[in-house]
Amino acid sequence: MAVEVKVLQAGDENVLANVAEDVFDNPIDQNLTREFLADPRHHIAVAMDDGLVVGFASGVHYVHPDKPAELWINEVGVAPSHHGQGLGKAVMGALLEVGRDHGCREAWVLTNVGNAAARALYVSVGGTEGADDSADAALGYSFAL
Numbered sequence: 001m002a003v004e005v006k007v008l009q010a011g012d013e014n015v016l017a018n019v020a021e022d023v024f025d026n027p028i029d030q031n032l033t034r035e036f037l038a039d040p041r042h043h044i045a046v047a048m049d050d051g052l053v054v055g056f057a058s059g060v061h062y063v064h065p066d067k068p069a070e071l072w073i074n075e076v077g078v079a080p081s082h083h084g085q086g087l088g089k090a091v092m093g094a095l096l097e098v099g100r101d102h103g104c105r106e107a108w109v110l111t112n113v114g115n116a117a118a119r120a121l122y123v124s125v126g127g128t129e130g131a132d133d134s135a136d137a138a139l140g141y142s143f144a145l
């Protein structure tokens with residue numbers, strides 16, 4: 001059976017009950033899944049192989065008082081068993097289409113400089129890599145709240 005790419009909506013929670021190992025960082029929590037899918041600004045595209053989720057890309061579209069809508073790509077994951085099959089590109093393409101459908105004029109993502117696979121993926125779907133050696137280079141920060 002061919003791999004199917006689908007953008008999940010509220011009511012699709014059961015799709016994430018059958019996920020291959022090493023696709024997500026942690027086990028799927030059904031309460032968080034329901035909350036995520038119920039929020040119209042949260043988006044997730046999944047790749048399914050015979051009903052088993054083997055890849056995903058997730059993001060959030062948002063607005064700001066001085067900027068048009070943007071899509072922030074949170075995470076992309078593909079099961080090691082399905083690497084090299086174009087699934088990262090497929091789920092990214094579906095997620096970028098969701099952004100366009102919501103009027104987003106830009107999408108963005110952060111990754112580690114050393115993550116060659118992610119960098120190649122993002123370029124393959126039309127991303128422009130920023131200079132990582134300038135004074136304006138972006139760095140990610142996290143805050144425990």
